Amino acid sequence: xxxxxxxxxxxxxxxxxxxxxxxxxxxxxxxxxxxxxxxxxxxxxxxxxxxxxxxxxxxxxxxxxxxxxxxxxxxxxxxxxxxxxxxxxxxxxxxxxxxxxxxxxxxxxxxxxxxxxxxxxxxxxxxxxxxxxxxxxxxxxxxxxxxxxxxxxxxxxxxxxxxxxxxxxxxxxxxxxxxxxxxxxxxxxxxxxxxxxxxxxxxxxxxxxxxxxxxxxxxxxxxxxxxxxxxxxxxxxxxxxxxxxxxxxxxxxxxxxxxxxxxxxxxxxxxxxxxxxxxxxxxxxxxxxxxxxxxxxxxxxxxxxxxxxxxxxxxxxxxxxxxxxxxxxxxxxxxxxxxxx
Amino acid sequence: xxxxxxxxxxxxxxxxxxxxxxxxxxxxxxxxxxxxxxxxxxxxxxxxxxxxxxxxxxxxxxxxxxxxxxxxxxxxxxxxxxxxxxxxxxxxxxxxxxxxxxxxxxxxxxxxxxxxxxxxxxxxxxxxxxxxxxxxxxxxxxxxxxxxxxxxxxxxxxxxxxxxxxxxxxxxxxxxxxxxxxxxxxxxxxxxxxxxxxxxxxxxxxxxxxxxxxxxxxxxxxxxxxxxxxxxxxxxxxxxxxxxxxxxxxxxxxxxxxxxxxxxxxxxxxxxxxxxxxxxxxxxxxxxxxxxxxxxxxxxxxxxxxxxxxxxxxxxxxxxxxxxxxxxxxxxxxxxxxxx
Numbered sequence: 001x002x003x004x005x006x007x008x009x010x011x012x013x014x015x016x017x018x019x020x021x022x023x024x025x026x027x028x029x030x031x032x033x034x035x036x037x038x039x040x041x042x043x044x045x046x047x048x049x050x051x052x053x054x055x056x057x058x059x060x061x062x063x064x065x066x067x068x069x070x071x072x073x074x075x076x077x078x079x080x081x082x083x084x085x086x087x088x089x090x091x092x093x094x095x096x097x098x099x100x101x102x103x104x105x106x107x108x109x110x111x112x113x114x115x116x117x118x119x120x121x122x123x124x125x126x127x128x129x130x131x132x133x134x135x136x137x138x139x140x141x142x143x144x145x146x147x148x149x150x151x152x153x154x155x156x157x158x159x160x161x162x163x164x165x166x167x168x169x170x171x172x173x174x175x176x177x178x179x180x181x182x183x184x185x186x187x188x189x190x191x192x193x194x195x196x197x198x199x200x201x202x203x204x205x206x207x208x209x210x211x212x213x214x215x216x217x218x219x220x221x222x223x224x225x226x227x228x229x230x231x232x233x234x235x236x237x238x239x240x241x242x243x244x245x246x247x248x249x250x251x252x253x254x255x256x257x258x259x260x261x262x263x264x265x266x267x268x269x270x271x272x273x274x275x276x277x278x279x280x281x282x283x284x285x286x287x288x289x290x291x292x293x294x295x296x297x298x299x300x301x302x303x304x305x306x307x308x309x310x311x312x313x314x315x316x317x318x319x320x321x322x323x324x325x326x327x328x329x330x331x332x333x334x335x336x337x338x339x340x341x
Numbered sequence: 342x343x344x345x346x347x348x349x350x351x352x353x354x355x356x357x358x359x360x361x362x363x364x365x366x367x368x369x370x371x372x373x374x375x376x377x378x379x380x381x382x383x384x385x386x387x388x389x390x391x392x393x394x395x396x397x398x399x400x401x402x403x404x405x406x407x408x409x410x411x412x413x414x415x416x417x418x419x420x421x422x423x424x425x426x427x428x429x430x431x432x433x434x435x436x437x438x439x440x441x442x443x444x445x446x447x448x449x450x451x452x453x454x455x456x457x458x459x460x461x462x463x464x465x466x467x468x469x470x471x472x473x474x475x476x477x478x479x480x481x482x483x484x485x486x487x488x489x490x491x492x493x494x495x496x497x498x499x500x501x502x503x504x505x506x507x508x509x510x511x512x513x514x515x516x517x518x519x520x521x522x523x524x525x526x527x528x529x530x531x532x533x534x535x536x537x538x539x540x541x542x543x544x545x546x547x548x549x550x551x552x553x554x555x556x557x558x559x560x561x562x563x564x565x566x567x568x569x570x571x572x573x574x575x576x577x578x579x580x581x582x583x584x585x586x587x588x589x590x591x592x593x594x595x596x597x598x599x600x601x602x603x604x605x606x607x608x609x610x611x612x613x614x615x616x617x618x619x620x621x622x623x624x625x626x627x628x629x630x631x632x633x634x635x636x637x638x639x640x641x642x643x644x645x646x647x648x649x650x651x652x653x654x655x656x657x658x659x660x661x662x663x664x665x666x667x668x669x670x671x672x673x674x675x676x677x678x679x680x681x
Contacts (some may be wrong), residue, residue, distance in 0.1 A: 058581055107578040110673055111596055120592075124584045154672040167578075302566035 003208050006055060007176060011067035013050045013059050015281075022281035024050045026234040028067075032178070033072075037204065038222035039242075041257075042231030043278060047204040048214045050154070052180045054319065056093055058082050068152070069204065071096065073177065087237055092100065095125055098171035100164075101182035107156035107167050114149040114166055118173060132173065139169040143199055144205075161192040165199070172203065173195035178210040185220070197224050218261050222246060227314065230254045233279045233289035236308075240315035250322035253290045255285055255329035288319070296321040296328050347665060354661040358424075361653040366424050369411055372642070380405045382523060383438055383640065392640040408643050410437045433641035436651060439636075444647035448629060452651075454524055455617050455628030457541075459610075462549045466556020467606055471599060474563025475590075478598070481568055490561065497558040501616065505551035512547065521548050522625035548624045555616060556609060567597035573597070599669050606661030616653050638649045 013025035032038050036072045042203040043047050055069060069081040073096065084092055093099075102108075109118055115133075123130035137147035143165040150158065150166055158166065164184065171179055176331040180198070186194040197220065204211055215221055221228060222242050230253065238251040249255045256274045257328045276293035279285055290307050298321075306318045319325065362600060381401055406412040410427040427433050434444035473493070477486045496504070523538045536607035570576060579589050617630030625631065626663050629648060634642035668674045 056576075056581060060577070090583040090585070093581055095583065099581050101574075101577075105575040109575045109579070109593055109597070110669060111600070112592070115670075120584060120588060121582050122586060124582075156673050170582075317412075 003032040005034045005176070006030070007068075007070040007072070008032075008051075008055070009068045009070075011051070011054055011066050011069065013047070013054055013063055015063045018284070021283045022232055024063075024281050026053060028236050030229065030236060030239070032210060032212060033227075034177075035204075035208055036208055036226045037200075037213060037224055039225030039228045040212065040231055041213045041216065041218050041221055041228060043257075043283075044216055044230045045278065047234040047281075048216075048231050051180050052099065052101075052182050052212060052214050054182060055081070055178075056097055056099055057084065058093070058099070059091055073180075080302055084283070086141065091125065094121065094171070094176060095174045096176055097178040097180065098174070098176040099180040099182065100167055100171050100184045101180075105163060106155075108163065110155055113152060113154055114158075117170060118151070120143055129172065136169065136173055139172050140166065142203065143169050144195075145169070154340045161196075163190070164188060164196065168199070168203075171208075172207060173208070176209075178212065180212045180214070182214045183216075184213075185215070185217070193220065200224065212234050219258065230257065233285065234281060235289055235318070236289065236319040237319070238315075240311075240317075244312070244315050248315075248326075250317035250325055251290075251319045251333070252294050252296055252317070252321070252325045252329045254317075255325055255331055256293075258331045259329070296324055343668075346668075350661055350664045352655045357657050358654060360423060363421075363427055364419055365649055366411070369409060369642065369648065378593050380408060380438070380642070383580065408438055409646075410435050410643075413497055415582045430595055434647035437636075437641055437644045439639040439644070444473070444644050447632060447644065448651055449649055451627065451629045451632050454626070455571035455614065455621070455630060458545050458548045458620075458628065459614060459617055461545065463556055463606070465549065466553035467559055469553070470557050470559035471563050471595075471602065474555075474560040475567050475598070476593065477560065477564040478567030478571060478594075481571075486564075490564075491561050492556060496554055497561075500553075501551050501554045502619045502623055504554050505547070505620055508547050508551055509623065521547070522542050523666040524626055524628075537580065544626070548620050548626050550617060551623075552620050553591070553620070555612065559605065562605070563598060563602060566601055567594055570594050603667065603670055607659045608656075610655065613651045614655055 008028055011025055011028040011030075014021050014023045016022075020241060027124070028051060031067065032049075034134075039093050040048050040051065047280075050059060050063070054065050057065065057069070060066050065082055067082070071079040071081050073079065079096075081089075081092065098330060108114065108180050118136040120131060121128060122129050123217040136151070140147040140150055145162060145165055150162065155163060168184070183195055188196065200211060200213075201224065203209060213224060215220060222245075226240055227239065228245045229236050230245070230251065232253045237247070238249065238254045240248075246258070249258060253274075256272065259272045260274055274293060279289060279292075286305075288294070288297070288301040289305050291301040294301065297320075300320055306320045308318045309322075311322065312317050321328075354571070369512040384401065384404055402412065402414050410424050410433065412423060415423070427435075431446065434448070436443055437447055438657065440447060473489060477489055480486050480600065508519075509521045512518045520543065524544050576593055579593050584593075614629070617628055619630070620632050621628045621630035622634045623645070629651070633645065635641070
């Protein structure tokens, strides 16, 4: 589990705007391990999607990406993604890493049949079209779609869930190593979400995929992911395995997020929304980005930015007061789970 | 192709044509002093000029009927039936009073010339506007974008006939680059040869340029469409899919941005025909437009009604083709609509 396929270092994404420069990803270091499912969780506007786009060097204009993103293919030399030429980038995308994102409902060109989307992808990546289309059919079958019907359909003739699954099939067409899912289930109903999640698990096992899954739906991630990383105010504040995050979170924000998660088994008055609002991307945040909302914040937090520290082998968090966090920010049902263990 | 849809559209087109023919019939009757009276005056004055003496009423009615397809001595419904019968079954639009030739003959010998300049004007106008619009969208907010936006808005606010007059003044009168009238040089022999064709093109340049100003406003529409498409999710997915840039530009941005221009283009065909009346008059270009203009001047009612019917027919056919083919261009319309 210590074989990284992606190494992200000092990643910054910023946009020049009329109110000043918005830094929407700030100094992010992240490793993605081969064949794992990494969940990136955070509230909306925390920079998750931008981080994901930066993995493909696909931050939209006029954003600028700095730092380094290194991709290590299973064979061959490492690739510095941010330094690829336009041609190299075109090859890199979808062949090595594919991305399924929020707008999947309108991810297909409305004037073209689904078959043509598959065909042109094969064509532009110089693949054998016949073999590719056969693969497309088996992929569509594996996402429980009728290949003949779907391939001959126009996008508007498919339901949202069908389009989403067709897009997942399309994303696997060129056998990528990594697939980035940016809120792929956001626009779907609960049943469809669950079936797509179990589908992803199957696909991961059969295709040796590395999955980066981005969502604000923490309960969904805990079922799917091996590791979680929590993003707050454009920075990663805690990274650990799912169990560690659930039972041993070190950062007050992670703990607050966990107790803010709606759960049918918990009474409404036991759920806690986090007070205050998240910072503006234009602001330069002094000290810890979470200090205005943190119950543990003191002088040190206001002045200095907490470094990312290792708590155990696969657990890093950026907080000066992580020892005091469990007591100060209790997660509901903590005592129950303690008893269980 | 959905036949119900086709038949429905076809029915609508036929209905519109029938309404136009009826309208022209009503107009004949609404003319001051009824068609018989007014035509009688025209014919009498012509005959007085040629000095052929008196005419009896029956002969006058026959002449009215020959010119207009209306038999003034019959009851109204018989007149209407015969009028429609003449036009639809016999393909006759009456006879021009002034030229004393069948209206259809007069119009159809002029139609190719009008078609020639208007098809070029439309094609050039729309191709340019699609090109400029796309470049503007790609370079959104750049200097090129803002400068050409202002120029196009400026050109759009100046009526095309003013542009035509300016062109004549600058390019034909002040500098004799182009002829300022006619459709072919007077000393050029007609025939299938280079000089003749050059002369035709030479004479068509100014009318075509001033008419294509009409289509150029489409550049702003195209810009708007393309900017909208550039923000679509499928465009982002296409980029992430690593598709070739040329494919994305033509089949994703171009194709989707041109869709709304298609109907506009088809309806534009009709607009160009009617604007031909003014353009051809300015450039004394002998097409259908000038024919109609002269018909107004000489009170040549049959010719006027004939042009009305022909113009409407062209418009209706244009819109019908647009309607029927739109389903092929945009599958979401699926030429049948709501049965999905």
